[in-house]
Amino acid sequence: MKISAELTLTPLKEDFEPPIKAFIKTLRDSNFVVLENPLSTQIYGDYDALMKFLTDSIKAVFEKEAAVVLTLKLIKGDRSNYVPSF
Numbered sequence: 252m253k254i255s256a257e258l259t260l261t262p263l264k265e266d267f268e269p270p271i272k273a274f275i276k277t278l279r280d281s282n283f284v285v286l287e288n289p290l291s292t293q294i295y296g297d298y299d300a301l302m303k304f305l306t307d308s309i310k311a312v313f314e315k316e317a318a319v320v321l322t323l324k325l326i327k328g329d330r331s332n333y334v335p336s337f
Contacts, residue, residue: 259322283320
């Protein structure tokens with residue numbers, strides 16, 4: 252089963268950009284399709300493989316950062332080719 256995930260990492264500190272950039276680079280270095288915009292990053296792939304990858308990647312950020320919020324949305328299906336129809 253394919254899924255789409257949208258993630259927004261929000262470190263709760265003044266110098267918030269380095270952890271965000273490092274997290275996005277981790278996502279980019281994966282074998283999954285990754286799309287970015289100014290507000291979030293989307294990643295697409297097989298449910299089991301993607302969830303394992305996300306669990307490990309999120310845990311690594313949480314262990315490194317003292318205070319951080321991660322917003323995650325999951326959608327069943329691969330929506331990487333979405334084109335608005337209006």
